[in-house]
Structure formats: structure tokens, C-alpha cells
Amino acid sequence: MSSAKPHTLSETTPAGLLDGYQVPEFFCELMNRKGPMPEALNRVRSRLAAMDVAELRKRTASAEAQLYSMGITFTVYSNREAIDRILPFDAIPRIMTAQEWSHIERGVQQRIQALNLFLHDIYHDRKVIQDGIIPAELVLNNPNYCEAMVGFKVPGGVYVHVNGTDLIRDMDGRFLILEDNARTPSGVSYVIENRHMMLRLMPDLASGLPVRSVEEYGPRLHQTLCEVAPEGVMNPQVVLLSPGIYNSAYFEHVFLSREMGVPLVEGRDLFVENHRVYMRTTMGPKPVHSIYRRLNDEFLDPLAFNPDSLLGVPGLIDAYRRGNVTLANALGTGVADDKAVYAYMPRIIRYYLGEDPILDSVETHICAEEEGLAYTLANLDKLVVKPVGESGGYGLLIGPQASKAELDEFRQKLQKDPSNYISQPVIGLSVTPTLCPDGVEARHVDLRPFALTGRSVWVLPGGLSRVALRKGSLVVNSSQGGGSKDTWVMAS
Amino acid sequence: MMELAHFPLLSRYAECMMWLARYMERMENLARLLEVTETFVRDAEGQTAWDSIVSINSDENLFSRLHPDGTSADAVPFYVTEIGNPGSIRSMAHAIRENARAVRPLVSTELWTHLNVFTRWLLELDETSVQTSSLSGLCGRIRQECQTHYGIAEGTLYRDQAWLFYRLGKHLEGCDQITRLVDIRYHMLLPQGEVPGSAIDITQWTSVLRSAAAHHSFRRLRPVTVTPANIVGFLLKNEGFPRSLSSNLRQIDDVLSLLANHAGLYGLCAPLQECLDELRTTLSDQTAGDIILRGLHDYMSWVQTRLASTQNAIADTFWPSVPTAVTQVALQVQE
Structure with missing residues (x-):
């Protein structure tokens, strides 16, 4: 939930929504595709440019109030109290071409x-x-x-x-599989509710576009x-x-x-x-x-x-x-x-x-294996180390962002119980323009598509785009301050 | 009415729908009672007679336990914010919310959204909300939110068994509330040793009508004299007044017939319908005057006992703790 913010430059001087956007070195879903810009994205960009930050903030606040009233919430328990939280909603959609x-x-x-x-x-x-x-x-x-x-x-x-x-x-926009969730994956309700919210909030943003x-x-x-x-x-x-x-x-x-x-x-x-x-x-x-x-x-x-x-x-x-x-x-x-x-x-x-994987995985070192452990210990400051049994972004170490003390502490944990960990290189996750307290800024994003398998496998077009709302953060989980976006898949 | 037999209803849903409606009706009645009491009900010294509400709800024991040195005025927070009182607005809001969350897959999103916002507001009420200056505004808003809820329910709930259990709860509670009101107010307002028909304090009696939202409906009958008997008669027996005992009983009868005939629950509903027939017959066979002569309090107590056993019979029938034999039902499904 975004808090009210004193005047910033972008709010006092009416300017296009994306004017102050600092295009980062990362692959940006909307602003830096590292290649030709698909037509649908150009259209959305020019429509967003016609809006200003204050207007977007107003619409977002109204969206979040609606989500709260409608009880589109998850419950967090602290002490004896149950607190209903919404998954923060960002109104700038994440767009994928038919080809992607x-x-x-x-x-x-x-x-x-x-x-x-x-x-x-x-x-x-x-x-x-x-x-x-x-x-x-x-x-x-x-x-x-x-x-x-x-x-x-x-x-x-x-x-x-x-x-x-x-x-x-x-960094190049290549899709990589980070994790499978084959037990009881959650989040699909937000995919659908985000779409409903988007249609109420920005009825004209998608007009004329073949959104699936x-x-x-x-x-x-x-x-x-x-x-x-x-x-x-x-x-x-x-x-x-x-x-x-x-x-x-x-x-x-x-x-x-x-x-x-x-x-x-x-x-x-x-x-x-x-x-x-x-x-x-x-x-x-x-x-x-x-x-x-x-x-x-x-x-x-x-x-x-x-x-x-x-x-x-x-x-x-x-x-x-x-x-x-x-x-x-x-x-x-x-x-x-x-x-x-x-x-x-x-x-x-x-x-x-008998086929090569269509989607690549992230290079992974298994600390249970001697070689993997040695590599991980030697490169701890460059790697992401994850406990194998945890989910929700808990208990992981992001090497380049950790202090020396944190690295030392983690090194001990790792040596004590190596088979509980894997390590991966830090991926420069793609970003997407996101409404932040200081204006529209780049934030890292992932994607969780949902698939149903009965007689055949069907994949819901799109999926949950989760955004790390903290600047620079690579952790998108809702339990760690993540938000979400509507995800548009173009039919053509 | 569509063929309800094709839509089995989870017992837990039936139970929660019934209690959702009961608590909503109870809360609305309590808000009315608080509002009217504040404005019109005075004791001999001209003080607001808050303790009359304690009597109506049979809460004397709980009230004196929680407020050993309590004064009449303590009844207000006791009925609005006191968590230790299951009958306070806040406790009932909690119960409504929990029941609503349980049946949320079943009810319309509009109904849920309203309940979500409404109950969250009620749960946040604190001592400052119950100062006398703002009490009538508070109660007025609660009453209106309850009515908004009924409107959304009427306009959007799917007409399946869940709807019938909802109505069952609403009208059972309606019966309970009106009989309590008549019972207690009658005895409080009838001066010792007086006989029915003697001069009465019109303001006080009007307040009874107002508590039940019956004041202007009653006026339309243009009674020659206003007597306790014709007020009691109106509240218990008037077929046009939606909150009367007889109107509520008629609604219950209607629901039971629908459950019996359309949901294929004929065998289960028959004993309930018999119990209800008895209640309706005793009411229609007597005038208000007869009832008062034979003993209003005894009759009201009897009605309440019968209502309680109806509620228990409904629970035993539709959400038994031990399910009935599988084999029989499995056979029915094959048909």
C-alpha cells in the first residue's frame, strides 16, 4: 500500500507518466526491450504517457481501497490478531507478445x-x-x-x-525457469482479480489491443x-x-x-x-x-x-x-x-x-555435492544461496547484497548443513515501470504462469507478475513486500 | 421455484446461513431498542431506563457479573462494545463476520463486500462511539446497514437451499425478538394491580411500538382507544405488519414447505411443520384479550420454548453431529 507522499517534482509539474523514468541497464519489459519495440507496447506507452503520476496515484489508491473492501486479501497473523492485507496492486500492466x-x-x-x-x-x-x-x-x-x-x-x-x-x-530478456511449484501453488486468483481491477481502473488502456x-x-x-x-x-x-x-x-x-x-x-x-x-x-x-x-x-x-x-x-x-x-x-x-x-x-x-528443454533453467550448484559446495563457498559473495526446503523467499542469501558479517554467518550455516542448500548466480532480473513513492521507477519482476493438466496440459495466458516493491530488491514474494501487476498476453 | 434437489447444500453452510441471518436480525433489533430507549424510555425519576434492555435480553446475571456496581448507564457499553457479552453489537458483528466468511463461496460478492466493510467498522467501535450524544446516530446507521444487507440479500442471493436457511434464521429470530419485547414491556408498563383496558401512559406504549418499527402501521388501523391489548394484538397477530409474531411464523411455514416440497426433504420437514402448526394455531385461535387474560407471560414463555425446540430440531435434522446412514442416502442418489 503506497503511503501519501509530499510533493515531488513529477507531481507538481504535470508531466507524462513515463517522463522521469530512468531506463536501467536491465531488460525493461516496457522501455528497454533490447530490440525492436512491438507495436502493442508502443500503443500502451503512448497511452501511459498521456497520464500523469498524480492521476495514477489516485486511481491506484481507489483500486487498493476496493480490493480491501472486497476482501481480496490474505491474512497475516501477529500475536493474537488477524490482519487482512491486500497484495499491493500496480496499475501499469506487464505485457507479453504472442511470440514470447x-x-x-x-x-x-x-x-x-x-x-x-x-x-x-x-x-x-x-x-x-x-x-x-x-x-x-x-x-x-x-x-x-x-x-x-x-x-x-x-x-x-x-x-x-x-x-x-x-x-x-x-539481462538479455531470455526467460529462465527459476522454480517449479507442483504442490499447492497459489496466486491464480490474483491473476484474474487483477484483470477485473485493471478493466475498472483503466478501461481505455487496453482498448483496441488483442489482450487474451x-x-x-x-x-x-x-x-x-x-x-x-x-x-x-x-x-x-x-x-x-x-x-x-x-x-x-x-x-x-x-x-x-x-x-x-x-x-x-x-x-x-x-x-x-x-x-x-x-x-x-x-x-x-x-x-x-x-x-x-x-x-x-x-x-x-x-x-x-x-x-x-x-x-x-x-x-x-x-x-x-x-x-x-x-x-x-x-x-x-x-x-x-x-x-x-x-x-x-x-x-x-x-x-x-528425448528433447532439449524449451525453457532454460538457472545454472545451479548443489551444495550436497562436494564440487558444488566448494564452488559455492569460494564464490559466496557472487551467488544466491537458497535453502532447499523453504518457500516464500525465506532464509536465502543474496551474496552481492550481503554484508561481510552476513556472509560469514551464512558460511557457517552452509558448512554445518551443506545438503540443505543450493546456489545460483545472481540474475539481473528484468524490470518494469512501477508506481513508487517517488514516481514511476524500475522494479524487478517475475512471472508465475499457471498450468492445468487433465487429459492435456493447458496454460492460462499470462500468469501472476510479481514485483519487488523495494528499490533494488530481487525478492518478489508477497511475504517479503512484493506486489503484483496485471499481465497481458497479446493474441497476435 | 427451481428444483432444489439438484443442489445439495453442505450442512455447515446451512448452519452458517441460518446464524448469519439470526445475528443480523438480532443486531438490528438491538439497535432499534437502544435508539428508542435513549429517546423515549424513562424511569420514575426521568432517567433513561437502560436496564429494561437487560431484562428483555434476559441478561441480568451476565450484566451483574461484569458490572457488580453497575448503574443503568453501563448497559450501553455492555450492549455496544463489551466483548464479554455475546449479545453486544461488537460480539454479534464478530459472529456475523465469521459466518459470512464461511459462506462466502456461496453468497454474492456484493453481499460479502457489504458485510466485510460493515462488520469491520463495527469491530473497530470503542468507548468513544457509545457516548450518549452519538448513540442514536450510531444505532441509526447500524439499523440502516442491516437494512442494506437485507436489500442486497433479497436482490442478489441465489434462490437455493442456502437462501431458505437464511430466511429460516431471520424469521426464527424475528419471532424471538417480538415475543421478548411484548413480554417484558407489557409487564413493565402495566402498573401493579391494574387491569387491561385501564388508562395507560401513551408515550411509553408508543415507545414499544416504535421499538418494533410499528408506530405508523399501528396508526393506520386508527384504533378507537389505545389499550395494551390492542398494541399486544398488533405486535403478535397482525398479518400485515412484517415484524409481528404471526407474520414471522407464516414465513417460517413458507420456508419449511419449500424445503419439504422442492428440496426433497419432505420426511425431514414434517415434524418441524407439526411443531410450527401448533404455534400458529394457538395464536390464531385466541384474541389478544384472551391471551392477556390467560396470562401473557406464560404464553410468551411457551412460545419461546417452542421456538427453541424448533431451532434444536432444525439443527438435529440438517446438521446432525453424526451423519445418518450412508446406505439409505446412496440409494436415494441412484433414483
């Missing part, structure tokens, strides 16, 4: 095919291990490896039904869940399983169940009898066939996993293993999106598909 998008789309589809084949393999024949593509301990000793999945045939061979792929662009719609996601998600329902069920009952109203992503759960037109259930709304799952309704128990679960593996079933979990459904895993209900995503997918396994993904893609 088709490259991403194909790359994401390829990646998800490989992820699903990999998961099937490690829970069955483990050829990928026998053939020496990936070390056995990385898979079998992985905390997210799920014994209950061994030998179990999931409907349609699909493990990752919903996936979020984190992409970044380097994001409205299909809900029906597509429902269709995906029907496609993977247990065989022989004519009209499968789909539900979304949420931890409930106190979960920080509850808004997204509400949003998705509404968009699909299916009940949002909590564990206590379901029960298992004769190895089948039912929901409690006013008309008595009704069978449930497909569950889009937004609950982590370990909370799903107190009989199978954490016996203290009150969120899950006793007997659910047994019903699942008997093929009476489908869980999306499947259990044990966390092995595939692990940060250490990530390093092997190019090889995994070649192994299963």
Missing part, C-alpha cells in the same frame, strides 16, 4: 509432462535412478517423498494437476478435476478442500470454489465410510469424487500422516489408494519441485522426452 507467450507456453507444457513422467517413474520402476540420471538419495531421502504413493497408479498418470512455474528474465482473456480458468479447473475423477463416475462431484477461514489463502479458496461452482469444504465436512468419501449435506451424505485440496500432504489424513491434524479427513488416503476418490494434486509431488531436484530437470526432460 507461445515460447513460454510450450516450455511449461514440456516441463509438466516431464514432471509427471518423473513422478510416475520414481513411485514405480525408478528407471531414472537406475540409469544414473539422478542420485537415489536425493529422491528416496527427500522429505517430500511419499511412501504411500509407491506402486499406486494415479488416474490418467497425472500427479501435478495444477502447477505454477516461476519464470524470470535475464483469463476468464476460462475456473471452468477449465473444474473440467480438469472431472477428467481425472475415478473411472466410471458419470457426473463427478468436485469439491475444494480448504484448511478453513483462518488460512491465509482463504480468499483464493473461496474464489476458486466460486469460479468452479463447487462447494468449498473443510475436513469436518467430509467423512469416509466403506472406503468412500462423502460430504455432509442437509439432505444427508453425498458422495465426493474429485478433491482439489489446498491442504499440504501431511494434514490430509490423521490416520495416514500427522495424527494430531484436525484439518484432514480420517481414512481419506485409504479411499484414495483404492481409487474411490481423486486428489489433486497427487500426494508426494513435492519431490519434483524440490530445489535440489531442480538442478537435474534439464537432464530429466531429455531423459523422458
Whole structure:
């Protein structure tokens, strides 16, 4: 949320929105494409130029007030208090050409095919291990490896039904995969709500431009869940399983169940009898066939996993293993999106598909390996070091931005538990013009496209563009002060 | 009405819709009561008789526990901001909010957005909001926000079972509120030893009508004399007045018929409908005069007991703690 700001030059002298913009050395999505400027971008630029900062600030404030009133929020808990926060919204859209998008789309589809084949393999024949593509301990000793999945045939061979792929662009504008999110990725509701907000806020900015719609996601998600329902069920009952109203992503759960037109259930709304799952309704128990679960593996079933979990459904895993209900995503997918396994993904893609990866990965050093650790320790001040088991941008070190004391401290942590870390070179992430307290400035941005996999892989055009609102920051996560933008994919 | 049987409703949703509506109705009534009491209700010394609200809500024990040396004026914060009182505006706002969050996937975004802003405002109320000078403005706004809520619900809620449970909650609470009001005010206002029909304090009785938003509706009947009996009769038995006991009972009956006939819940609704028929018959078979002669307080207590058991029967029927046998229902689904 931007705070009110005393007068700045750009506010007192009415000037075009982009006049004071300092084009940085990085690839800029709107202002420095390091090549010919696509026509759509030129049109958006000239429309933005006709607006001034004060006007944009006014519209942004109104957008953020609306998001707050509509409860498009995530909940942060501090002490005993629950605070509703909006994801800060930036009104300057991030634009992708049809060509860029088709490259991403194909790359994401390829990646998800490989992820699903990999998961099937490690829970069955483990050829990928026998053939020496990936070390056995990385898979079998992985905390997210799920014994209950061994030998179990999931409907349609699909493990990752919903996936979020984190992409970044380097100095040259090349797209790189930074991370896979194959468990319960969140953020898609903001993609769609950002579009609605953008249309209210800047109704004329997109006029005449072939911006691809994001409205299909809900029906597509429902269709995906029907496609993977247990065989022989004519009209499968789909539900979304949420931890409930106190979960920080509850808004997204509400949003998705509404968009699909299916009940949002909590564990206590379901029960298992004769190895089948039912929901409690006013008309008595009704069978449930497909569950889009937004609950982590370990909370799903107190009989199978954490016996203290009150969120899950006793007997659910047994019903699942008997093929009476489908869980999306499947259990044990966390092995595939692990940060250490990530390093092997190019090889995994070649192994299963016999193709080169369409989207490149970031060069990754695995500290569990002697060579990787030595390289990382020697170049700590030049690298980004990440704990393998964390998400949300927690616990990472950005070498070039760290003080000597921070580097020393991290060096010790690293030596104590090397297998918990990977390291990567610092990528000069692309930037995009963003409204900041001092005017419109360059801020780093990433992209999380969302893909649905039933009978085939479908990628929602666009994705969540997350912006690091702090100057110079490379961390875009909402938990670390990130905001978001509407993402426009051009149809032509 | 469309075929509701195709839209099963989660028991938890039904329960939350019902309580959302009950709390909203209860809060609106409390705001009216506070507003009218401040303006019109005085004790023998001319002081505002706040403690009458404590009696209406049967909160004497809780009130004296939280305010051992409390004066009548402590009733205002007790009913607006006191978190220890589940019946305060703030506590009810919290309950409304939690229920609304639970049914958010089901209700219109307009309904949710209004509730989100409204309840957030109520939860931020503090002691300064309950100073007497601003109380009537506060209550007026609460009343209006409640009415805005009903308008959005009426205009945007999908007419499925959830809507029916919402109405069930609203009108059960409506019955409860009107019987409490009539019961307590009647006994407070009838001087000791007086018989019905004797001269009454018109200002005080008018305040009873005002608390129920019935003042001008009642005027339109142009009663020859204003007696406790014809005011009681209006509040309990008038079919045209939407907040009367009989109007609320009629609405409940209507909802139960819809649930029985369209949602395929005939077997489940029958015992509830019997209970309701009994309530409606006893009311229509007696004049207000009869009721007063036979004992208004006893009758009101009886009605309240019946309403409570109806509420319990609804819970046992639609959100039982142990689900009914799966096999039977599985068979029904096949049909």
C-alpha cells in the first residue's frame, strides 16, 4: 500500500507518466526491450504517457481501497490478531507478445509432462535412478517423498494437476525457469482479480489491443478435476478442500470454489465410510469424487500422516489408494519441485522426452555435492544461496547484497548443513515501470504462469507478475513486500 | 421455484446461513431498542431506563457479573462494545463476520463486500462511539446497514437451499425478538394491580411500538382507544405488519414447505411443520384479550420454548453431529 507522499517534482509539474523514468541497464519489459519495440507496447506507452503520476496515484489508491473492501486479501497473523492485507496492486500492466507467450507456453507444457513422467517413474520402476540420471538419495531421502504413493497408479498418470512455474528474465530478456511449484501453488486468483481491477481502473488502456482473456480458468479447473475423477463416475462431484477461514489463502479458496461452482469444504465436512468419501449435506451424505485440496500432504489424513491434524479427513488416503476418490494434486509431488531436484530437470526432460528443454533453467550448484559446495563457498559473495526446503523467499542469501558479517554467518550455516542448500548466480532480473513513492521507477519482476493438466496440459495466458516493491530488491514474494501487476498476453 | 434437489447444500453452510441471518436480525433489533430507549424510555425519576434492555435480553446475571456496581448507564457499553457479552453489537458483528466468511463461496460478492466493510467498522467501535450524544446516530446507521444487507440479500442471493436457511434464521429470530419485547414491556408498563383496558401512559406504549418499527402501521388501523391489548394484538397477530409474531411464523411455514416440497426433504420437514402448526394455531385461535387474560407471560414463555425446540430440531435434522446412514442416502442418489 503506497503511503501519501509530499510533493515531488513529477507531481507538481504535470508531466507524462513515463517522463522521469530512468531506463536501467536491465531488460525493461516496457522501455528497454533490447530490440525492436512491438507495436502493442508502443500503443500502451503512448497511452501511459498521456497520464500523469498524480492521476495514477489516485486511481491506484481507489483500486487498493476496493480490493480491501472486497476482501481480496490474505491474512497475516501477529500475536493474537488477524490482519487482512491486500497484495499491493500496480496499475501499469506487464505485457507479453504472442511470440514470447507461445515460447513460454510450450516450455511449461514440456516441463509438466516431464514432471509427471518423473513422478510416475520414481513411485514405480525408478528407471531414472537406475540409469544414473539422478542420485537415489536425493529422491528416496527427500522429505517430500511419499511412501504411500509407491506402486499406486494415479488416474490418467497425472500427479501435478495444477502447477505454477516461476519464470524470470535475464539481462538479455531470455526467460529462465527459476522454480517449479507442483504442490499447492497459489496466486491464480490474483491473476484474474487483477484483470477485473485493471478493466475498472483503466478501461481505455487496453482498448483496441488483442489482450487474451483469463476468464476460462475456473471452468477449465473444474473440467480438469472431472477428467481425472475415478473411472466410471458419470457426473463427478468436485469439491475444494480448504484448511478453513483462518488460512491465509482463504480468499483464493473461496474464489476458486466460486469460479468452479463447487462447494468449498473443510475436513469436518467430509467423512469416509466403506472406503468412500462423502460430504455432509442437509439432505444427508453425498458422495465426493474429485478433491482439489489446498491442504499440504501431511494434514490430509490423521490416520495416514500427522495424527494430531484436525484439518484432514480420517481414512481419506485409504479411499484414495483404492481409487474411490481423486486428489489433486497427487500426494508426494513435492519431490519434483524440490530445489535440489531442480538442478537435474534439464537432464530429466531429455531423459523422458528425448528433447532439449524449451525453457532454460538457472545454472545451479548443489551444495550436497562436494564440487558444488566448494564452488559455492569460494564464490559466496557472487551467488544466491537458497535453502532447499523453504518457500516464500525465506532464509536465502543474496551474496552481492550481503554484508561481510552476513556472509560469514551464512558460511557457517552452509558448512554445518551443506545438503540443505543450493546456489545460483545472481540474475539481473528484468524490470518494469512501477508506481513508487517517488514516481514511476524500475522494479524487478517475475512471472508465475499457471498450468492445468487433465487429459492435456493447458496454460492460462499470462500468469501472476510479481514485483519487488523495494528499490533494488530481487525478492518478489508477497511475504517479503512484493506486489503484483496485471499481465497481458497479446493474441497476435 | 427451481428444483432444489439438484443442489445439495453442505450442512455447515446451512448452519452458517441460518446464524448469519439470526445475528443480523438480532443486531438490528438491538439497535432499534437502544435508539428508542435513549429517546423515549424513562424511569420514575426521568432517567433513561437502560436496564429494561437487560431484562428483555434476559441478561441480568451476565450484566451483574461484569458490572457488580453497575448503574443503568453501563448497559450501553455492555450492549455496544463489551466483548464479554455475546449479545453486544461488537460480539454479534464478530459472529456475523465469521459466518459470512464461511459462506462466502456461496453468497454474492456484493453481499460479502457489504458485510466485510460493515462488520469491520463495527469491530473497530470503542468507548468513544457509545457516548450518549452519538448513540442514536450510531444505532441509526447500524439499523440502516442491516437494512442494506437485507436489500442486497433479497436482490442478489441465489434462490437455493442456502437462501431458505437464511430466511429460516431471520424469521426464527424475528419471532424471538417480538415475543421478548411484548413480554417484558407489557409487564413493565402495566402498573401493579391494574387491569387491561385501564388508562395507560401513551408515550411509553408508543415507545414499544416504535421499538418494533410499528408506530405508523399501528396508526393506520386508527384504533378507537389505545389499550395494551390492542398494541399486544398488533405486535403478535397482525398479518400485515412484517415484524409481528404471526407474520414471522407464516414465513417460517413458507420456508419449511419449500424445503419439504422442492428440496426433497419432505420426511425431514414434517415434524418441524407439526411443531410450527401448533404455534400458529394457538395464536390464531385466541384474541389478544384472551391471551392477556390467560396470562401473557406464560404464553410468551411457551412460545419461546417452542421456538427453541424448533431451532434444536432444525439443527438435529440438517446438521446432525453424526451423519445418518450412508446406505439409505446412496440409494436415494441412484433414483
